[in-house]
Amino acid sequence: MISLSRIKAVFLKELVQMRRDRPTFAIMIMVPIMQLTLFGFAIDTDPRNMPTAVELRDDGPLTRSLLASLRQSDYFKIVRRVSTEAEGERLLQAGEVSYLIVIPEHFERDFVRGERPQILIAADASDPVAASGPIAAANEIARRAFAPELDRLPRKLRGGVPPFEAVIHRQYNPAGETSMNIVPGLLGIILTMTLIMITSIALTREVERGTIEALLSTPVRASEIMIGKTTPYILIGFVQTAIVLLAARVIFGIPFLGDPAPFFAALFMFIFANLMLGYLISTVAKTQMQAMQMTFFIFLPSILLSGFMFPFAAMPKWAQGIGEALPITHFLRVVREVMLKGAGFAEIRGDVWPIAVIVTVLSILSLLRFRRTLD
Amino acid sequence: MNGAPVIDVKGLTKKFGGRTVVDHFDLAVPKGAIYGFLGPNGSGKTTTIRMVCGLLKPDGGSGAVLGLDVLKESDRIKERVGYMTQRFSLYGDLSIRENLEFIARLYSLDNVKDRVDAALKSLGLSDRAKQLAGTLSGGWKQRLALAACMIHEPELLLLDEPTAGVDPKARRDFWDAIRDYAAEGVTTLVSTHYMDEAVQCDRIAFIAYGKKLIDARTADIPDEVGLFARRIETPALDEATRRLKSAGGFDVLARFGAAIHVAGRDPDALAAAMKSVDGLPEIEVETIEAGLEEAFIYLMTGATDNFANGLETRVGQ
Ligand SMILES: Nc1ncnc2c1ncn2[C@@H]1O[C@H](COP(=O)(O)OP(=O)(O)O)[C@@H](O)[C@H]1O
Ligand SMILES: [Mg+2]
Numbered sequence: 001m002i003s004l005s006r007i008k009a010v011f012l013k014e015l016v017q018m019r020r021d022r023p024t025f026a027i028m029i030m031v032p033i034m035q036l037t038l039f040g041f042a043i044d045t046d047p048r049n050m051p052t053a054v055e056l057r058d059d060g061p062l063t064r065s066l067l068a069s070l071r072q073s074d075y076f077k078i079v080r081r082v083s084t085e086a087e088g089e090r091l092l093q094a095g096e097v098s099y100l101i102v103i104p105e106h107f108e109r110d111f112v113r114g115e116r117p118q119i120l121i122a123a124d125a126s127d128p129v130a131a132s133g134p135i136a137a138a139n140e141i142a143r144r145a146f147a148p149e150l151d152r153l154p155r156k157l158r159g160g161v162p163p164f165e166a167v168i169h170r171q172y173n174p175a176g177e178t179s180m181n182i183v184p185g186l187l188g189i190i191l192t193m194t195l196i197m198i199t200s201i202a203l204t205r206e207v208e209r210g211t212i213e214a215l216l217s218t219p220v221r222a223s224e225i226m227i228g229k230t231t232p233y234i235l236i237g238f239v240q241t242a243i244v245l246l247a248a249r250v251i252f253g254i255p256f257l258g259d260p261a262p263f264f265a266a267l268f269m270f271i272f273a274n275l276m277l278g279y280l281i282s283t284v285a286k287t288q289m290q291a292m293q294m295t296f297f298i299f300l301p302s303i304l305l306s307g308f309m310f311p312f313a314a315m316p317k318w319a320q321g322i323g324e325a326l327p328i329t330h331f332l333r334v335v336r337e338v339m340l341k342g343a344g345f346a347e348i349r350g351d352v353w354p355i356a357v358i359v360t361v362l363s364i365l366s367l368l369r370f371r372r373t374l375d
Numbered sequence: 376m377n378g379a380p381v382i383d384v385k386g387l388t389k390k391f392g393g394r395t396v397v398d399h400f401d402l403a404v405p406k407g408a409i410y411g412f413l414g415p416n417g418s419g420k421t422t423t424i425r426m427v428c429g430l431l432k433p434d435g436g437s438g439a440v441l442g443l444d445v446l447k448e449s450d451r452i453k454e455r456v457g458y459m460t461q462r463f464s465l466y467g468d469l470s471i472r473e474n475l476e477f478i479a480r481l482y483s484l485d486n487v488k489d490r491v492d493a494a495l496k497s498l499g500l501s502d503r504a505k506q507l508a509g510t511l512s513g514g515w516k517q518r519l520a521l522a523a524c525m526i527h528e529p530e531l532l533l534l535d536e537p538t539a540g541v542d543p544k545a546r547r548d549f550w551d552a553i554r555d556y557a558a559e560g561v562t563t564l565v566s567t568h569y570m571d572e573a574v575q576c577d578r579i580a581f582i583a584y585g586k587k588l589i590d591a592r593t594a595d596i597p598d599e600v601g602l603f604a605r606r607i608e609t610p611a612l613d614e615a616t617r618r619l620k621s622a623g624g625f626d627v628l629a630r631f632g633a634a635i636h637v638a639g640r641d642p643d644a645l646a647a648a649m650k651s652v653d654g655l656p657e658i659e660v661e662t663i664e665a666g667l668e669e670a671f672i673y674l675m676t677g678a679t680d681n682f683a684n685g686l687e688t689r690v691g692q
Contacts (some may be wrong), residue, residue, distance in 0.1 A: 013469065020468045024620045107519030213465035214523070216430055219480040374430050 006220050010228025018232055024088045028198065028236050032243045036251070037309035039186055049077040052099040053089045056081070060108040062146060065117075069102065069145035075137040092122060099123050101138070111146075118167045139166045183252050184335040185308040187244045188328045190235055192274055192302050198236070199278025202229045202369070208288060213374065222263040222370040224364065237271035239294055248339075258338035260347040262352075266334040269355040270320040273327035281367035299337050331353050378423060381406050381531050381562040382427060384438030384445060389422050389431060397422050398585040399436070404564055404578075409557050411576030411593070412566035413674060419585040420566040421461055424533050428458045440528055440531040454482065457524030461535040462488070467509025471500055471519055474508050482527035488578075494522045499551075514545035520550065525662035532556065534565040538572065542642075550575055554561045570671040581674055589674075593667070600664035600673055602627070603645050604638035609658040627672045 018025060054070070056063055079097060088100040103122040110117035128222050142164065143340050204223075206212040213367045215225070245256065256263075277298060285291035303309055305323040312323060323329045330351040337343035337351075382404040389397040397419040404410045414420050423429040428441055429449025436444045440452050466476045475494055477489045495501045498518050503511070506664040508519060516538060524532065532553075538546045550572065553563055567573055579596055581589040591599045605629075609615050615635060619628060625639035625648050649660055 003483055005483050007483055009477055012480075013473070013477045014465070016473055017466065017468055155485045209467075210460070210462045211459045211466055212464075213430065213462075214458075214478075214520075215427055215481075216625045217453060217456075217458040217460075217524075219450060219477060354477070373432050374425060375432055 002221060002223055006224045007228045010220070011231055014229055014232045018236075024198065029239070029243070030196050031194050032240045033247075035186055036183070036244065036247045039182055040175055050075060050098040051079045051096065052076040052101060053080040053082050053088050053097040054078055055088050055100065055102045056082065056083065057105045058103050058107040062108050062111060062180055063103050065148070066103065066142060066145040069141050069179060073137065073141050077100075080088055088122070099138075109128070109162075115161060116163060116165050118165045121169050142166055150247050183244070183248045184339050185332050187241060187248075187335060188270070188332045189303060189308060190240055190244060190307070191271060191331075192328050192350055194240065195233055195237055195271060195274035196278040196281070196295050196298055197292070198233055199275050200281040200285065200295045201288050202279055203282040204285045204288050204291045206323060207286070212216075218373065222367050222372055226366055230272075230279055233275055234268070234271055237267075237274070241267060256339050257342035259342075259344050261349050262343070263334065263338045265345075266331060266338075266348060266352050266355065269352060269359060270327055270331040270334075273355050273359045273362065276359055276366060277327070280362050280366045280369065285364050302326055305329070324354070325358070327355050327358050378405075379442065380404055381408075382410075382438075382440050384427065384436060384440070384565065384622065386436035387423065387426055387433050387438065388435035389419070389426060390434050396585050396625055397426070397582075400582070400585070400587055402580060402590075403588075403674040404562055405560055407557055407560050407566065408577045409563045409575065411573050411579040412564055413573060413579055413580070413671075414566075414582035418583045419619075420582060421535055422565065423582070424458070424535050424566065428456050428533055428682055429453055430458075434614055438590075454527070455529055456531045456533060457529035458533045459520050459537050460536060461539070463508075463520060465516075465520060465523055468507060470505050470507055471495070472504040473524055476517065476522045477479070478636045479526050480488075484527060494526050511541045513541055517541050517545065517549065523548070525556075526601055530561060532561055532565075534562045534563065536566050536568060546572070565618060568675065570668060570675075573671060586656065597665050597667055597670040600665070600670040601640055602669050602673060603640070603642045604636055605645065605649060605664040606631075606661045606662050606663045606671045607635045607652060608633060609638060609652070609655045611655050615652045615658070618651040618655075619648060622648045624648035624685060627669050627676070629669065629672055631668075636663070636666050636669055638673065667686050 002281040013314065040156045052070070054067065056067070065079075071078055074098065081098075082091065085102070085116075088097075088102070091097045092100050098121075102122070104120065107117045107119075119142055138363060146164070189370060190310075203212070206215060221235040249256065278295070281291055281298075285294055287335055301322055305319050306316065306326055307323065308328070312329070315323065332349045334343075334348045380403040384401055385401050387397055387400040387402075400419075400423055401598060403411075412420050412424070422431060424488065426433045427445065429445070429452050438571075441455050443452050445452070466477070469477065472491060472495070476487055479490050484490055492501075495504055496603050498521065500515070500518060500522065503515065508516065511519065517684075521534075521537065527631045538549055541549070546569070553565070554575070556584050565572070565576065573579060574593060576593055579589070579593050580587055581590065581596075589596065589599045596631065607615055612633070614629070614633060616628065616630075619625070619635070619637060624641070624644035627636070629639040637645065637648065639648075652658060652660070
């Protein structure tokens with residue numbers, strides 16, 4: 001019953017209209033850049049030359065090259081070398097240093113054996129925003145410092161997961177999930193904002209301009225309109241994601257540790273969920289103004305109850321319930337798991353299927369809401 | 376050609392929020408006919424047309440369009456009907472060609488490009504194919520809209536005030552096209568406000584306040600309305616008009632060049648009104664047969680509920 005050629009007709013028409021609608025097109029590309037810049041100012045309050053103490057419990061070429069790299073970096077200024085953990089803790093607590101970097105015993109041996117030894121980074125995270133840049137940087141610095149050594153390693157240790165693990169220990173703000181999570185979280189927020197906004201007027205605009213009448217007098221079906229009208233924006237979602245990921249890496253030095261495949265699967269589902277949410281709004285809203293208001297009604301819980309702003313675990317049960325029903329909550333978990341912890345399909349499965357359920361429910365609701373008459 | 380009407384609906388009724396907008400409407404349109412649909416604004420023409428093509432669900436009534444059930448088979452009806460909306464409803468931010476290609480694809484036509492080329496050519500739009508529809512003048516928009524609803528070669532055309540706000544030349548061209556289609560066997564139901572268009576229809580259905588009042592061959596309309604008329608000639612036309620208006624007792628007062636036509640449904644009241652112009656210089660009052668013009672003005676000015684006051688309308692020019 002569903003005709004591919006009619007879906008294609010609607011798809012192509014939307015694509016042309018999107019291209020011609022310069023202001024909206026510009027907004028969709030500018031919003032990620034603007035948001036990142038805004039948050040960038042907040043995050044990057046010159047976190048250069050942060051006073052740092054190092055404790056080296058191992059000694060060897062790897063440790064030395066790491067130390068040299070840390071010295072060269074803008075982020076860390078090594079002010080002390082300590083020999084006991086207690087001394088380091090004291091400095092950190094006293095605020096004399098902001099970071100304590102510990103290379104454990106047998107680091108070199110474990111590294112070569114492929115046992116992924118830990119580098120411990122204790123941070124004064126009481127200012128989580130200021131702390132996020134250097135924490136991200138530490139990871140990257142370590143990676144680069146070891147690059148020459150990596151070439152000498154057995155094949156199986158090269159590429160993929162780094163042969164060490166940077167364990168970040170936030171002192172004084174253990175629950176402060178914010179810091180490093182802001183930029184990945186921002187990806188979820190940006191996609192939610194722009195994609196819902198744009199599809200929430202998909203039908204409303206046709207109704208307001210009167211074009212719905214000609215459209216509905218043709219044999220086109222509800223599902224064909226829905227698919228044709230939303231799919232062009234999947235492309236937009238991917239472009240926005242590319243911008244954010246690029247900025248995360250280049251500006252904020254946040255690595256992408258995990259496997260891209262599960263990430264893209266979740267991303268695709270999430271983009272689709274937002275488009276369906278917006279489309280559902282457009283089947284309800286009578287004017288573009290109403291559509292905007294409903295969109296903002298979705299933004300608020302998306303920002304407040306998704307774990308973007310406040311730690312999810314600390315929220316009351318009812319708020320968690322609302323949060324679980326929002327696609328962004330699940331997506332944020334996936335992004336953090338994959339980007340920061342290198343999770344694979346197995347770990348994120350529990351957050352991908354809820355997005356799939358949300359997509360299904362939303363599309364069914366949209367199709368039920370959509371009338372092929374003008375009543 | 377079989378004899379079954381292309382549109383055959385009975386008792387069509389539509390309510391909006393408890394208000395009956397179309398009330399038990401019957402219509403039988405034979406194949407190949409040009410059927411005029413007349414009525415004052417807000418009388419329910421658009422609503423009726425939308426019910427016929429499946430865009431509105433009737434609250435009552437039944438019937439067939441192209442032999443298909445109007446309540447249950449609107450999907451199949453849509454494939455064979457071309458509907459031109461009262462308000463331009465194609466995409467202003469798409470070019471003429473893009474609009475036509477979009478519509479052609481929605482009808483799942485093969486060789487879309489050839490069809491669109493042919494449509495552009497036959498409507499003289501080839502030179503403007505790349506122009507954005509939103510930048511077109513009224514006449515060109517109307518041509519585009521007609522091309523769009525003809526692209527799938529429908530058997531039935533539903534045209535809702537297709538020439539409103541279009542210049543006379545464009546209107547004539549438009550009607551030439553409609554007559555060509557009719558000659559090929561395409562059936563047309565067209566709502567209009569213009570008398571020169573109404574006279575080109577084979578039959579006319581007149582609707583007011585959702586009720587069909589008249590349904591007759593165009594030539595029989597004056598008889599159906601039942602008007603009595605006088606023709607008044609005098610150099611003092613303005614004075615005559617003023618006196619007649621203050622006297623009242625008729626329904627139509629229209630100026631035809633150097634004369635006034637006065638018409639009404641009540642012959643005694645009309646005769647009485649003539650007394651008011653007695654004594655004007657060189658006055659000549661002649662009893663005439665009410666024509667389509669008077670009948671049309673009578674119908675379109677809403678005189679049906681306005682017997683008390685005479686209504687003036689200027690015709691011509
Ligand atoms: N969707 C609607 N909702 C409520 N009232 C409507 C709607 N469409 C039309 N109407 C009302 O129905 C009446 C008939 O309208 P319409 O069919 O457009 O008349 P016409 O085409 O003869 O001018 C008008 O009074 C109009 O206000
Ligand atoms: Mg109308």
